[in-house]
Amino acid sequence: MVNFCKERANSNGFTLTELLVTIVLISIVIIGFISFFSQSVLFSTKVETVMTASNKADKIAHDIKASDQVQSWIDAHQVRTCSDVHNIDLPARLIDGSIEGEYGYYLSINDERYYPNITICRHQEEMELSLFLLHIEVYKEADGEMEFLTELFDYIEVDE
Helix, strand or coil, X not given: CHHHHHHHCCCCCCCHHHHXXXXXXXXXXXXXXXXXXXXXXXXXXXXXXXXXXXXXXXXXXXXXXXXXXXXXXXXXXCCCCCCCCCCEEECHHHCCCCEEECCEEEXXXXXXXXXXXXXXXXXXXHCCCCEEEEXXXXXXXXXXXXXXXXXXXXXXXXXX
């Protein structure tokens, strides 16, 4: 009889309660990590899209500043001041690699469509300096609407 009690009092191994608590705790930790990593992937994708748009806006600004056509556009449209109605929207079709689409001209990068909006104007303070403000906004089509991604400001020096 004494041997029977010793065998039943053996505490080696895990009970069902301990196993269930362990499984629940591990599940909570795993679910926490899964939600963290999924949010991290979504954030990374959004940052990549904005960074691509920003890089493209910088490339557009560089191309416009190096272009010979900017001077003729400024002369033809008689750009005055930024508050004036005569500031010009430079057509995105002048950008290398632009494609005409449903919402205007766009640039296709990584199967995404980026729509640049380019404006050239000048402030009263820059009249004597021959400087024109270059404003580039980049949009992306999302769910049938245009989503603003980034904007860039730069100056163009033009001989008058």
